[in-house]
Amino acid sequence: MEIKKQGYRELNESQLRFILSTIEDALIITGGTGHILYINPAAEELLGTTKDGIRKKRLWEVIPFVEQNDEFIQTFLNTYKTKKRCRHKLLDYENINGRQLKLRVSMSYADYLEGIFVILLSDLTELFRVNSAFSRYTSRQIAEYVLSSEEGERQGGKSRDVTILMSDLRGFTAISASLDAMQLVRLLNHYFEKMVEIIDQFGGSVIEFLGDGIFVVFGAPADDPLHPSHAVHCAVGMQNAMAEVNAWNREEGLPELEMGIGVHTGQSVVGNIGSTQKMKYGCIGETVNLAGRIESLTIGGQVLISASVRDRIGEPLEIRSEQTFMPKGSRSEITALEVTAIGSTALKLSEDPGAPQEIAPPCPRLRFSLLNGKTVGRVIYEGVLTALSEDQRFFWLQTEADLELHRNVLLRIGRGVYAKIISRDKDTYILCFTPKPDNLEELLDGLASEGAEKKSTS
Numbered sequence: 001m002e003i004k005k006q007g008y009r010e011l012n013e014s015q016l017r018f019i020l021s022t023i024e025d026a027l028i029i030t031g032g033t034g035h036i037l038y039i040n041p042a043a044e045e046l047l048g049t050t051k052d053g054i055r056k057k058r059l060w061e062v063i064p065f066v067e068q069n070d071e072f073i074q075t076f077l078n079t080y081k082t083k084k085r086c087r088h089k090l091l092d093y094e095n096i097n098g099r100q101l102k103l104r105v106s107m108s109y110a111d112y113l114e115g116i117f118v119i120l121l122s123d124l125t126e127l128f129r130v131n132s133a134f135s136r137y138t139s140r141q142i143a144e145y146v147l148s149s150e151e152g153e154r155q156g157g158k159s160r161d162v163t164i165l166m167s168d169l170r171g172f173t174a175i176s177a178s179l180d181a182m183q184l185v186r187l188l189n190h191y192f193e194k195m196v197e198i199i200d201q202f203g204g205s206v207i208e209f210l211g212d213g214i215f216v217v218f219g220a221p222a223d224d225p226l227h228p229s230h231a232v233h234c235a236v237g238m239q240n241a242m243a244e245v246n247a248w249n250r251e252e253g254l255p256e257l258e259m260g261i262g263v264h265t266g267q268s269v270v271g272n273i274g275s276t277q278k279m280k281y282g283c284i285g286e287t288v289n290l291a292g293r294i295e296s297l298t299i300g301g302q303v304l305i306s307a308s309v310r311d312r313i314g315e316p317l318e319i320r321s322e323q324t325f326m327p328k329g330s331r332s333e334i335t336a337l338e339v340t341a342i343g344s345t346a347l348k349l350s351e352d353p354g355a356p357q358e359i360a361p362p363c364p365r366l367r368f369s370l371l372n373g374k375t376v377g378r379v380i381y382e383g384v385l386t387a388l389s390e391d392q393r394f395f396w397l398q399t400e401a402d403l404e405l406h407r408n409v410l411l412r413i414g415r416g417v418y419a420k421i422i423s424r425d426k427d428t429y430i431l432c433f434t435p436k437p438d439n440l441e442e443l444l445d446g447l448a449s450e451g452a453e454k455k456s457t458s
Helices: 013-021 041-047 065-083 125-136 140-146 173-179 181-201 226-253 286-296 306-310 440-457
Strands: 026-030 035-037 087-096 101-112 116-122 155-171 205-210 213-218 259-274 281-282 303-306 316-326 334-342 365-372 381-389 395-397 408-410 418-423 428-431
Touching: 026 087, 035 041, 041 173, 065 087, 065 101, 101 125, 101 140, 125 281, 125 440, 155 173, 155 226, 155 281, 155 286, 173 181, 173 418, 181 205, 181 213, 205 281, 213 226, 226 259, 226 306, 259 286, 259 408, 281 286, 286 303, 286 334, 303 306, 303 381, 316 408
Parallel strands: 259 303
Antiparallel strands: 026 035, 026 116, 087 101, 101 116, 155 213, 155 259, 205 213, 259 281, 303 334, 316 334, 365 381, 365 408, 381 395, 395 428, 408 418, 418 428
C-alpha cells in the first residue's frame, strides 16, 4: 500500500486565527506604532477588555494608568526602542477591573514582518498565591526546598550537621488563663511575627510552632557552614527584640512576655517525615532532644548554648556562667553556657539577680509545689521568703526541703505564681519568677497580714 505524502502548505488566515485563539496564554500583536492588530480571548480576559474595546487603540491606551503598571509599559517601550526580545520578565499588573496579577512577560520585535511586536503573557497569579500560602504554613527555605528540589517531595531523611534553636515563653500557662481566645491569638501572632522575621534574617528554618514555643533548624535544608554562629546571633537578636514586642503589648493592654532560648549543635536526621498521604519536613534525634533540655533550663531573657555550639563559633563570645546537668536518658553530663554577647552584639537584658534586698521580719512564709512537666505535684512544701532582688524578678527562699535545681515551682499565693529554681546555697535557694506577677507587692502584703493574724491568734 502506497502512502501519499502530505506536501507543505501554508495556513490561511482563518486557520491561523483559530490556532491563536486556542492558546491558553495571553497573546497580543501590535504594529510598529503600538496599535493592537490582534488579541486572543485569553488576553481579552486578562486585560479585562474586548476586541471592540481595543479597536484602533495603542497598547498603552488599554492598560490602566496606575503605578503598578509602569514597569509593564516601560518594558514595552524599551523593547520598541531597542527592537530586541525581552525574555520572560516577571511583572506586577493591575487590569481595568482592579484585579492584581503576577505576569511572566515575553516581548519580541519581528523586523522581518514590517515592525510587528508579539507579546506573550503568562498569568502566574494563582501559582504565586499557592506558593505564598504554602510558605506561610512552613518556612520560606523549606517551601523552596519542597517546590524546587528533586528530593522535596520524597519520603525519607538523612543525617546532617545542624544547629537546633528552641525557644519558649516563660509562665505562658498562667498568661493564657488570664486572656480570652482573641486576645491570646493577637498576642501570639504579634510575637511570632517578630521572631520569624529575625529567624529568617539569619537563615533559620522554622520547623514548627510548639504552642508558644518555636523549633528552628540552621544548616538545613540549605547548607550553611556557619550555622552555629548564625543560630546564636539569631537567639541574641530574638531576645533583644522582646523589648519591642512588650512595648506593643503594653500599648494593647496585653501582658508582657519573657522568653528563654536553648541552642545545640550536632548530627540530626532531617528530611520528609510521615506517610505518603501526609508528610512534613522535620528534624529528629538526640540533638533536637538536647536543645529542648537546654531550653528548659532557661529563665526569661536567657540564651543558653551547649559546649558543642561554643566550640564551633569562630568569633568572640561573652559567657556569664556555665552549668552542668544530666539529661534524661543520657549517660554523660552536658554543659550549658549563658551567652551575653556574640561578636559586637550584646544582650540588652541583664539577668543577674544582683545583691539581695532583705525583707524586714517577720518574713512571709510560702507554700509551694514542684512541677513535673506541666503537672503540679501533690506534695506541698513550706519555706520563708528572705529577700528580693532590686527589680523583684528574683527571690531568696529558705526551706528545709531538698530541691532539685532548674525545677519549676508553683507558689501557692493568690491564684498561683510560677518560678524556677536557679541556684542554691545550703538551705537557701534563688528562684526567678516566670514571669513576675504585676501585683507582687499586693500578694506579699497579703502574706504578711496572714502571717501576723496567725501569730496573734496563736
